[in-house]
Amino acid sequence: MSQNSDAVLARLNRLHPKIIDLSLGRVENLLAALGHPERQLPPVVHVAGTNGKGSVLAMLRAMLEESGRATHVYTSPHLARFHERIRLSGQLISEPDLLALLEECEAANGEAPITFFEITTAAAFLAFARQPAGILLLEVGLGGRLDATNVVAHPELTILTPISMDHMQYLGDSLEKIAREKAGILKPDVPAIIGLQPPEALQAIQDRAEEVGAPLFIQGRDFDVERQGNEVLFRQSSGETRWPLPGLPGPHQVENAGLALAAARQLNAFLPDPASVARGLKKASWPARLQHLSEGNLPANLPQGWELWLDGGHNAAAGQALARALNALPDSAETKPLDLVYGMLNSKTAAAFLEPLAPLVRQLRAVEIPGEPNSLSAEEAAWHARECGVRAEPASNLSQALQDLVQCSAQPGRILICGSLYLAGEVIRQNEGETV
Structure with a gap:
């Protein structure tokens, strides 16, 4: 047995393909060998975008946990330790559990080329499938369409935070191309919360949504948010509601709070209590965000x-x-x-x-x-x-x-x-x- 998870992670890094071609084939093969844990997950909220993903997830996690809902979370990259990426019912994955999962994935994959993110995402899916929870918050690693997390066929909800120029070497050299890649997480009949977007990005998202039949809830059209004094004013067709300012500092976090509130409305069966939503907004924390x-x-x-x-x-x-x-x-x-x-x-x-x-x-x-x-x-x-x-x-x-x-x-x-x-x-x- 390996000494610790760091040793296994170092070995897994050496399996990385010599040429990175974004695709789902490698991770799909591994998941099949593992018994398809991606088909045994709790209801999934799948989040892509360029900026704000982690903050929106932090707010949603705090809301759900305040409501008493057992919540799994997958984020990347980690800051200090890899364990930060996998949160099981509110707790970071333990070292023994992580070690066992990584070794299981390593044995199932053998020497086949696979990216570090793909094989560790498979390990995360095993963890999430084996421990019951009410919901899983799943953050895209890179892009969306060909990201390893996009093997989830029927999420409960998708979210696209604001999209800007980033990772152009993988996703394309224009906002339209990048947005189309990120909109690859949209699924038939699965509602999608869309943050404020540049016009060309929004058009690409709407085109993709029309192709697959995904209903969109777009900031600036279907809902909006602004700060008024020491409150967040959230507007939608059914009326206005007022909420506490988010615990995360900065004016941009009011926009992120709007996405989290819009998501909470769509997740009403999971978040029926407005008081839990309010407490979660205030308590949300996310390291290295100002x-x-x-x-x-x-x-x-x-x-x-x-x-x-x-x-x-x-x-x-x-x-x-x-x-x-x-x-x-x-x-x-x-x-x-x-x-x-x-x-x-x-x-x-x-x-x-x-x-x-x-x-x-x-x-x-x-x-x-x-x-x-x-x-x-x-x-x-x-x-x-x-x-x-x-x-x-x-x-x-x-x-x-x-x-x-x-x-x-x-x-x-x-x-x-x-x-x-x-x-x-x-x-x-x-x-x-x-x-x-």
């Missing part, structure tokens, strides 16, 4: 008056949402200047992410993401920031970046670490004192 790090190793080493924040956003839409959220935080730029520490993968467009943030930034330190061969070097990342008009220098590591920002500042500031979920995971590990 998360204030007030405890742990990293903030403890900052001088008095400094704040430390963390966000995993990494594309243009995330940069825009972050800029709006930062502007909405207490204290002005004059009383609490903004400094950035950022690192990015070389598959992302750094300028598109940084441009909305650049006018707000006092200074920046760029870092290479530890353990990520596809990370921009600190020097490359700093160059991209300077091209956006930001005072930027490379730093050798995260600790050095934080130390430099403090030493170069006459006034305590608000430091935001951002640019990558992989960097966010490293921050969480360091903050909790884990060695990697």
Whole structure:
């Protein structure tokens, strides 16, 4: 038997095909060998999109758990540990259970080429099929149409969060192509909640829905949401309802709350109690989504008056949402200047992410993401920031970046670490004192 799940995960990574061709054939073959666990799942809410998937799922999970509903959740990528991806009835999967499932999938797959996401998704489906629950919240890994999660034939509900340019090397070089891939999760007669979309993305979604016969509930047409004071106003044809502000900070989370509320309406049999919905909105939490790090190793080493924040956003839409959220935080730029520490993968467009943030930034330190061969070097990342008009220098590591920002500042500031979920995971590990 393997020593731990990390050893099996490392072996599974070596099965990765030499050329990535998005398809369902590999995962379908493995699931057949495992007895088709994807056909034995609880009712599924399937979520795709570019930005906001995790936040919408976090709100829905909190609502369902507040209602007493046993809820399975599948998300990706993880931040600090792989176990975060598989949540069984409110609890992260245990190490013994994860190890056994991974070894079972490894034995069933043999030496056949398969992607890491495909084989670990099969393991997750085994876990979800074997432990009863009232509902499963299932997040797409990449795209939708050919994503390993799209083997679920009859979900209870689908959700498409806002779509923007991302993963173009796999999904296409236009919003229309990307939206069509993500709309591949739409199924005949399965209602779909559609977030605010650019016109070309919305048209692609509507075309796909017409092809398969999926009823759409579209934000801006069938429902809408806005903040009014300290409440969320949710409108639909049957009238208006008022809800508490979501526990996740930032104006963009009001939009995400609208999708979660629209989903809750469709899931009325699972969420009949409005009080549970309200409590869930307030209690929802999701790491590395404009998360204030007030405890742990990293903030403890900052001088008095400094704040430390963390966000995993990494594309243009995330940069825009972050800029709006930062502007909405207490204290002005004059009383609490903004400094950035950022690192990015070389598959992302750094300028598109940084441009909305650049006018707000006092200074920046760029870092290479530890353990990520596809990370921009600190020097490359700093160059991209300077091209956006930001005072930027490379730093050798995260600790050095934080130390430099403090030493170069006459006034305590608000430091935001951002640019990558992989960097966010490293921050969480360091903050909790884990060695990697």
